[in-house]
Amino acid sequence: MMSSNLKEVARAMVAPDKGILAADESSGTIKSRFDGIGLPSTKENRRAYRHMLFTTEGMEQFISGVILYDETLRQNALDEAETPFPKLLSDKGVIPGIKVDAGIHDLAGFPGEKVTEGLDGLRERLQRYGQLGAAFAKWRAVITVGRGIPTDVCIDANAHALARYAALCQESGIVPIVEPEVLMDGDHTIYRCDEITGVALRRTFEALVEHEVVLEGIVLKPSMVISGSECPEQASVEEVARRTVNNFLRNVPREVPGIAFLSGGQSSEIATAHLNAMNALFNELPWELSFSYGRALQAAPLRAWGGDPANFESGQKAFYHRAMCNSAARTGQYSADMEIAA
Numbered sequence: 001m002m003s004s005n006l007k008e009v010a011r012a013m014v015a016p017d018k019g020i021l022a023a024d025e026s027s028g029t030i031k032s033r034f035d036g037i038g039l040p041s042t043k044e045n046r047r048a049y050r051h052m053l054f055t056t057e058g059m060e061q062f063i064s065g066v067i068l069y070d071e072t073l074r075q076n077a078l079d080e081a082e083t084p085f086p087k088l089l090s091d092k093g094v095i096p097g098i099k100v101d102a103g104i105h106d107l108a109g110f111p112g113e114k115v116t117e118g119l120d121g122l123r124e125r126l127q128r129y130g131q132l133g134a135a136f137a138k139w140r141a142v143i144t145v146g147r148g149i150p151t152d153v154c155i156d157a158n159a160h161a162l163a164r165y166a167a168l169c170q171e172s173g174i175v176p177i178v179e180p181e182v183l184m185d186g187d188h189t190i191y192r193c194d195e196i197t198g199v200a201l202r203r204t205f206e207a208l209v210e211h212e213v214v215l216e217g218i219v220l221k222p223s224m225v226i227s228g229s230e231c232p233e234q235a236s237v238e239e240v241a242r243r244t245v246n247n248f249l250r251n252v253p254r255e256v257p258g259i260a261f262l263s264g265g266q267s268s269e270i271a272t273a274h275l276n277a278m279n280a281l282f283n284e285l286p287w288e289l290s291f292s293y294g295r296a297l298q299a300a301p302l303r304a305w306g307g308d309p310a311n312f313e314s315g316q317k318a319f320y321h322r323a324m325c326n327s328a329a330r331t332g333q334y335s336a337d338m339e340i341a342a
């Protein structure tokens with residue numbers, strides 16, 4: 001009974017033509033985003049910013065769900081009724097979700113590597129988040145690439161934590177977004193990223209199966225197979241698309257309903273172009289290929305809004321446009337002309 005609902009929600013999160021908005025920046029991350037536009041990161045400014053995004057008219061054509069941060073899940077919109085954000089979203093048919101990890105921390109004994117914390121007390125927090133309206137959750141694991149890293153220990157520690165988190169979510173009737181991110185930072189080649197992504201995916205799915213996680217009731221949120229940001233040789237859009245999908249065909253079980261990529265520091269336009277190329281080059285894939293972008297959906301609206309109420313509509317227009325472009329990329333229908341027209 002519970003698992004049929006999980007499957008339904010997971011499928012709705014990766015519904016055709018739609019993707020997920022990651023608006024779950026932690027207090028530290030949103031501060032650095034606001035620093036970029038010279039805006040103090042106060043509770044009210046964060047509320048005004050999220051209100052601007054979430055009340056964008058028509059965004060529900062392109063956005064299936066929004067990942068929120070603890071503070072935002074408990075905040076209200078700036079309308080007269082002070083509608084709680086989760087209700088505002090679900091009234092539009094957009095599924096509210098919640099980031100539940102407690103961030104990345106140094107992995108003891110393994111310099112340069114990270115492990116994600118947040119399992120303590122998670123069962124109770126999930127119950128509370130469910131009551132507040134969250135239907136899905138997110139946990140981000142980070143794999144750093146460098147000389148001699150990642151180690152198997154780091155990959156295993158993160159896979160194990162992802163599996164424990166996912167099992168706890170499903171026990172609470174909440175769909176887990178499982179996010180093993182191989183960082184773009186560094187000068188590694190696309191071949192190295194390909195290899196590490198394969199190992200991380202295999203270990204993650206082994207751990208999920210060991211923990212009896214129902215694969216039909218998760219959404220995978222991975223990084224793409226891509227050249228390191230400092231690598232002198234940058235792979236083409238087509239190579240990224242081909243290597244990414246081929247890697248996933250080898251390593252992601254077909255029971256998983258959808259793969260919703262993170263943008264990971266790619267520019268907004270490139271992130272859209274990559275997703276578009278994957279959907280244009282491959283058809284009849286076992287899973288939906290979608291997006292769950294943070295920066296690649298928000299960089300443009302954040303800049304256009306700039307914290308000034310006079311720019312409220314410009315911010316919404318920029319958000320609508322990026323959401324629409326990524327929706328087009330779900331079926332390989334995006335083209336660079338859509339950027340020029342904007």
Ligand code: 13P
Nearest residue numbers: 022262263264293294295
């Ligand atoms: P980016 O798309 O900015 O990488 O953010 C997605 C996300 O949710 C990272 O956890």
